[in-house]
Amino acid sequence: MTDGAMAPGLSGSASDPEMHVRTVESAQLVGGLAEFDQWYDECGKQNYTDVERVPLEDLAGWRTDPATGNIGHHSGKFFTVQGLDVRLPGAPVSAWTQPIINQPEVGILGILVKEFDGVLHCLMQAKVEPGNANGVQLSPTVQATRSNYTGVHKGKAVPYLEYFRDRDRPHRMIADVRQSEQGAWFHRKRNRNMIIEVFEPVEVLDGFCWLTVGQVHELLQVEDLINMDARTVLACLPFAGAQPTDATSGADEFRTALMRSCEGGPGSRHSMGDILAWITDARTQYDDVHATMIPLDQVRGWRRNQEAIWHETGAFFRVVGVNVRAGGREVGQWMQPMIEPLGVGLVAVLVKRIDGVLHVLMHARVEAGYLDVIELGPTVQCTPENYDHLTPAARPPFLDEVLAASPDQLRYDTVLSEEGGRFYHARNRYLVVETDRDVPVQQYPDYRWMTLSQLGELLRHSHYVNIQARSLIACLHSLWSKQAAFA
The missing domain is CATH 3.90.79.40 (EvaA sugar 2,3-dehydratase subunit)
Known part of the structure; x- marks a missing residue:
């Protein structure tokens, strides 16, 4: 791990084809994670969530529409839990209904990259989410829904967001593409996946660290450490077109x-x-596939009470409610519904x-x-x-x-x-x-x-x-x- 305050900047003269080579060279630099391990342990102490299961009917700030059964936030933002009617002619299972999350806004998932001593590094964030099974995980530099970064939650500002929204800054866009989320649990959900190279000094805030691509890759071997949002952005790094370097000679x-x-x-x-x-x-x-939004109270084969929503077979997933108290987040306490896969x-x-x-x-x-x-x-x-x-x-x-x-x-x-x-x-x-x-x-x-x-x-x-x-x-x-x- 490199201390951003000590690392020199880069003039920004590399051409796009060179980005493939620089990515691969950074991917060769693995190990040296003792400092990271210490930093990560400390982040786990400062960033935490205390998640308590609560009945869906008791979620403060959320309401069930009496006409549809849909569950939505009182602000009209964030997301709603609705029903989906699916028709898939010719498939082994040709029709079904289910609950699904409808979150039409496009969020930002972005990683800042910067050269230190001639080596490309990624700015990664230790972030805790209420659904994480193990607490803190490594996330992108920015991981925020539109509701979050526009301040609907009335919490703290999202760090480093300006690099991804201010096009007047002297930086290079490495990747910028809208990609889907889980199609089985989200209705047409998309996020903007971005990688931006910066050439100016970047202050490293608490909970953030610079890692080489190789160090991040090494951490991908560890259970539940690199989160999903980081993985989808990392996939956009330009390996395609890269040529083997001296560091890869003698490979199996x-x-x-x-x-x-x-x-x-x-x-x-x-x-x-x-x-x-x-x-x-x-x-x-x-x-001829049809997926139509329907009222949540019209889904068939699903049961609901004040506590949760679940499939009558006991399979697939449940919709549950949680009360979250968090440290190291923009907001310290909130409630929300969540999908719990089985x-x-x-x-x-x-x-x-x-x-x-x-x-x-x-x-x-x-x-x-x-x-x-x-x-x-x-x-x-x-x-x-x-x-x-x-x-x-x-x-x-x-x-x-x-x-x-x-x-x-x-x-x-x-x-x-x-x-x-x-x-x-x-x-x-x-x-x-x-x-x-x-x-x-x-x-x-x-x-x-x-x-x-x-x-x-x-x-x-x-x-x-x-x-x-x-x-x-x-x-x-x-x-x-x-x-x-x-x-």
């Missing part, structure tokens, strides 16, 4: 294939034009070396809350126990293969938390599983092998790659470093 065959996957040269199974046509065809095929989910990609280039098996995935029907998701994305309540035909392809993977197939295996501001103790086991099997497109038309360079190209645009897949892209990038690699 897997890492060499990973590097080639990021390079963007020849060797991809499908061309970028073919990939885009496949996505467009899939979206056209599913244009069980630890599984988010996994199969990867394969094809002609010496690592490919990732991506799924054209339909989720009711997506803005454009389909986004590319991981090979497998589910909570396995939920399929005990569904027909065998609904069981995801490749799920059993992932669950049966041997230890020598696992290139990444860590439990990571999802968004702690709206979801209570939502955790997924993230896996990268190497395989040598073929996946014929005739048998699996909704799946394609893609390189990391191709995924990086899609990440420059909105609504192509879902948030779970973006997390796994960040995890795959973390394997660039020899110290972080499993093999």
Whole structure:
């Protein structure tokens, strides 16, 4: 960890192509985290949440609409819990209704980056959310909803927000794209994912620290440490097009294939034009999908009392209420509803070396809350126990293969938390599983092998790659470093 007050500035002469090289060079610098560990422990003492479960009917500042049953904030801001009616013709489960969070405003998730001694660093924040299972996690420099940064909560100002809103500042925009959130729990929710390089001195406030890309990647190996909002922004770092450096010489065959996957040269199974046509065809095929907002009191198969809302099978998730007392936050106390998923989910990609280039098996995935029907998701994305309540035909392809993977197939295996501001103790086991099997497109038309360079190209645009897949892209990038690699 580098002390920002001691680090020199940079004149800002690097061209965009050099950004790939600088990112990779920073990714090679891992370790040296003893100072970070001490800082992180201290942040955990100063930043905390005391979360008490309370009945939905007792949430101060929130009201249930007597006409619809919808749960909303008295200000009309933040979010509402409503109902969603989904029609998916031809699917194993072709229709259902469910509660869903409707949060139409676009928030900001942003990371400041800056060179110190010729090495790129990321400004990360120790942030606590009421839904975190373990307290403090590392988040982006800025992680704020529009309601928060416009002061609806009447709390403290969001630190460093001016760097992401003031275009007159002398900085370079590395990434700026709107991306979706969980399509199963949010209705068309989007956040602005941003990476900005600064050249001026930056005061390091309490609860913030500078880390190299490699140090952040090393921390991605730790359970529940790098939060979801940080992972989605980290996925936007420009690895695609990077060339291997001297620091990566002598890499094993897997890492060499990973590097080639990021390079963007020849060797991809499908061309970028073919990939885009496949996505467009899939979206056209599913244009008869209908997801309609309905009153919450009209959802079928769900039960509700003063305490909570839950599915009659006891599966999927619950809507619960919490009373939060917090330290180190813009606001010290509040109440809110949250989604509490039941069980630890599984988010996994199969990867394969094809002609010496690592490919990732991506799924054209339909989720009711997506803005454009389909986004590319991981090979497998589910909570396995939920399929005990569904027909065998609904069981995801490749799920059993992932669950049966041997230890020598696992290139990444860590439990990571999802968004702690709206979801209570939502955790997924993230896996990268190497395989040598073929996946014929005739048998699996909704799946394609893609390189990391191709995924990086899609990440420059909105609504192509879902948030779970973006997390796994960040995890795959973390394997660039020899110290972080499993093999």
